[in-house]
Amino acid sequence: MNPDAHDSTFFLLLRRLRAPLIALILVYAIALLGLTLIPGVDAEGQPIQKSFFHAFYFMSYTATTIGFGEVPHEFSETQRLWVIVCIYLSVVGWAYFIGVLLSLLQDHNFRRAVRQQRFARAIQRLREPFYLVCGYGETGRLICGALDQTGLRAVVIELNEIRVGQLELDGYQIDIPALAADAGQPEILKLAGLTHRCCQGVLALTNDDSANLAIAIAARLLAPGLPALCRAETVETATNMASFGTRHIINPFDKFGRYLALALHAPAAYHLLAWTTGLPGTVIKRHRDPPRGHWLLCGYGRFGKVLVTALEREDIPVTVIDYEPPSDSGRRWVRGDGTGIPALLEAGVQQAVGIIACTNSDVNNLSVVVTARELNPQLFVVLRQNLQANQALFAAFESDVTVVPSQIIGRECLAVLTTPLLVPFLTQIKERGEAWSYTLLEQLTERFGWETPNIWSVRVTAVEAPALLNRLRPTDPTVALGDLLRDPHDREQFLECRAVHLTRANESTVLLPHAHTLIQPGDHLLLIGRDGARQDLELTLNNENTLDYVLSGREIPGGWVWGWLTGDRTRKTAAGNNP
Amino acid sequence: MNLEKVIFGFFIVLAATLNFGFFIGDIDNPAHHDVYELFAAIVVNLIATVLKFGDRTHIGAIHLSTSLVADLQLIAAALVWSYGVHLTGQGMTPEITASVVSLSGGALFANVVSIVILIAETIMQKR
Numbered sequence: 001m002n003p004d005a006h007d008s009t010f011f012l013l014l015r016r017l018r019a020p021l022i023a024l025i026l027v028y029a030i031a032l033l034g035l036t037l038i039p040g041v042d043a044e045g046q047p048i049q050k051s052f053f054h055a056f057y058f059m060s061y062t063a064t065t066i067g068f069g070e071v072p073h074e075f076s077e078t079q080r081l082w083v084i085v086c087i088y089l090s091v092v093g094w095a096y097f098i099g100v101l102l103s104l105l106q107d108h109n110f111r112r113a114v115r116q117q118r119f120a121r122a123i124q125r126l127r128e129p130f131y132l133v134c135g136y137g138e139t140g141r142l143i144c145g146a147l148d149q150t151g152l153r154a155v156v157i158e159l160n161e162i163r164v165g166q167l168e169l170d171g172y173q174i175d176i177p178a179l180a181a182d183a184g185q186p187e188i189l190k191l192a193g194l195t196h197r198c199c200q201g202v203l204a205l206t207n208d209d210s211a212n213l214a215i216a217i218a219a220r221l222l223a224p225g226l227p228a229l230c231r232a233e234t235v236e237t238a239t240n241m242a243s244f245g246t247r248h249i250i251n252p253f254d255k256f257g258r259y260l261a262l263a264l265h266a267p268a269a270y271h272l273l274a275w276t277t278g279l280p281g282t283v284i285k286r287h288r289d290p291p292r293g294h295w296l297l298c299g300y301g302r303f304g305k306v307l308v309t310a311l312e313r314e315d316i317p318v319t320v321i322d323y324e325p326p327s328d329s330g331r332r333w334v335r336g337d338g339t340g341i342p343a344l345l346e347a348g349v350q351q352a353v354g355i356i357a358c359t360n361s362d363v364n365n366l367s368v369v370v371t372a373r374e375l376n377p378q379l380f381v382v383l384r385q386n387l388q389a390n391q392a393l394f395a396a397f398e399s400d401v402t403v404v405p406s407q408i409i410g411r412e413c414l415a416v417l418t419t420p421l422l423v424p425f426l427t428q429i430k431e432r433g434e435a436w437s438y439t440l441l442e443q444l445t446e447r448f449g450w451e452t453p454n455i456w457s458v459r460v461t462a463v464e465a466p467a468l469l470n471r472l473r474p475t476d477p478t479v480a481l482g483d484l485l486r487d488p489h490d491r492e493q494f495l496e497c498r499a500v501h502l503t504r505a506n507e508s509t510v511l512l513p514h515a516h517t518l519i520q521p522g523d524h525l526l527l528i529g530r531d532g533a534r535q536d537l538e539l540t541l542n543n544e545n546t547l548d549y550v551l552s553g554r555e556i557p558g559g560w561v562w563g564w565l566t567g568d569r570t571r572k573t574a575a576g577n578n579p
Numbered sequence: 580m581n582l583e584k585v586i587f588g589f590f591i592v593l594a595a596t597l598n599f600g601f602f603i604g605d606i607d608n609p610a611h612h613d614v615y616e617l618f619a620a621i622v623v624n625l626i627a628t629v630l631k632f633g634d635r636t637h638i639g640a641i642h643l644s645t646s647l648v649a650d651l652q653l654i655a656a657a658l659v660w661s662y663g664v665h666l667t668g669q670g671m672t673p674e675i676t677a678s679v680v681s682l683s684g685g686a687l688f689a690n691v692v693s694i695v696i697l698i699a700e701t702i703m704q705k706r
Contacts, residue, residue, distance in 0.1 A: 036615075
């Protein structure tokens with residue numbers, strides 16, 4: 001970080017105050033000189049000259065308008081004449097100084113410099129892991145909220161000052177440092193802690209593809225090991241990002257197109273995906289399966305194109321309603337915007353089975369589907385919601401699927417950031433058949449309900465599971481997964497969680513590991529369950545006594561002396577192996 | 580010719596010359612050290628300091644620091660003078676005078692450093 005940039009506000013202040021300060025010094029100097037040179041009279045009527053000490057004392061209280069009077073002796077008339085000059089001079093001097101100071105403090109550039117400096121200091125002082133979020137739009141806000149809920153810190157860079165002000169009003173539990181600046185500039189990124197050792201990841205979520213690209217390349221060059229999640233709205237940007245090794249590129253339109261295709265041909269897989277990646281605290285509603293037949297689509301923009309491609313891949317006929325004819329010919333097209341009855345009728349709304357409203361205007365989308373439902377109540381409705389602010393309207397209309405692009409990006413980002421192991425599991429969901437997903441979804445939701453579960457991963461290492469690792473090292477390395485997931489309060493019960501994915505130290509993976517799967521050092525487990533189970537499992541993995549109880553049902557003597565008396569030497573050897 | 584440089588050089592040299600004028604003479608003889616000269620030295624030094632504000636170059640920073648040292652020394656000298664004349668009530672005894680003059684001598688050294696830097700800067704200038 002450039003140290004000069006930090007002092008710049010201070011130097012700016014000094015430079016601007018140069019003239020008023022010199023003016024003040026001169027005013028004081030002239031006044032003091034006059035006061036010491038002009039003769040006065042003392043109490044006995046003897047002529048006396050003021051010393052510099054008395055003159056400075058007098059000027060100090062006179063110039064600051066405190067005014068103690070004429071001390072130490074009453075002034076002569078000549079002195080009084082000079083004091084009149086001094087008073088007006090000093091008032092002008094101070095007024096000039098204060099005027100310049102105040103105008104400087106009001107100055108837009110100066111205040112921005114001060115804010116930037118304060119922000120940089122706040123980042124430097126951070127001693128806990130944080131995520132750098134570039135762009136505080138819908139998605140950024142969603143992510144900050146979710147990170148805040150899980151107790152993780154975010155640092156925000158946003159171009160729009162109004163949105164930065166909004167962030168302060170949003171009321172997070174953890175203070176989120178925010179700066180109004182262009183995140184596309186590497187200097188700003190460094191200031192915001194891109195190269196900070198506590199930075200855990202960068203999220204480029206601005207609505208400007210070129211800025212996201214700039215962030216991606218800055219992250220790649222300045223902090224190569226750092227996970228970077230970048231939003232790309234066009235294929236060109238995505239390809240460009242991929243070319244220099246950006247690992248996570250999220251195209252909301254493309255992503256949703258895939259989701260919808262999945263929802264059409266594998267509803268259970270879609271539900272499983274939505275359930276596992278849902279935002280904390282939300283309940284996933286199970287919608288009816290999308291029917292096959294004739295579909296309507298209003299708004300043939302970027303989003304619409306992706307959806308039409310996705311539908312056609314499933315061999316589903318689509319009629320597009322838009323003012324502009326589709327650029328690719330051979331597509332059924334009706335002129336209109338879908339909010340009026342004639343256009344909908346012409347497109348065949350009464351014979352259609354489903355409608356997708358995906359213009360970039362929330363009001364139009366709602367208008368389309370309300371009209372369409374009146375014409376055909378059986379329609380399967382897919383709605384695009386652009387702004388989080390319209391949540392109440394979309395909640396009131398019971399659509400079958402409501403797509404919020406910002407939520408799609410948000411969920412994906414959070415999943416990748418907080419539980420990296422979730423990504424291969426999600427890939428598995430997409431690849432395995434519908435029947436597999438259906439069985440798993442039934443099993444999981446029956447056990448944990450439809451509210452978004454807690455998903456976390458555990459690695460069998462000295463840091464995350466010291467007790468378990470100790471147990472695995474000595475002669476008897478058989479710990480079955482099923483036994484590990486028993487309740488530490490009553491081992492007859494099992495914890496409210498399930499291991500769904502296991503990655504061995506040698507990179508081999510086990511999907512849905514059985515209860516009798518043996519745990520090995522270095523294993524990486526993905527668990528789905530409830531909050532309580534996570535804490536209980538942590539206790540088991542960290543505390544040797546608890547672990548022993550969970551695995552064997554035996555209550556180990558707690559203290560060292562008692563342990564020695566009962567001759568329990570195994571624990572000692574185990575402890576000896578622990579580095 | 581740059582007016583700013585003229586003013587800047589003027590104040591730096593004037594600060595040093597005034598200070599030298601006050602400093603020269605028997606160290607404990609009050610008759611050799613005029614208080615008005617000390618006053619003038621303080622004022623000119625303060626102005627020279629303020630002129631250096633806001634220069635972000637390395638040389639500017641050194642200028643500012645030497646100037647601040649001179650200010651500090653001269654203000655300390657003025658405080659000792661006030662202490663001698665007004666607080667003890669004994670006037671300028673040889674001890675007080677010696678202490679004031681030696682403080683101003685320290686300031687003079689800082690002023691000389693300032694001038695050396697100024698000269699070095701001028702020589703480095705290629706034009």
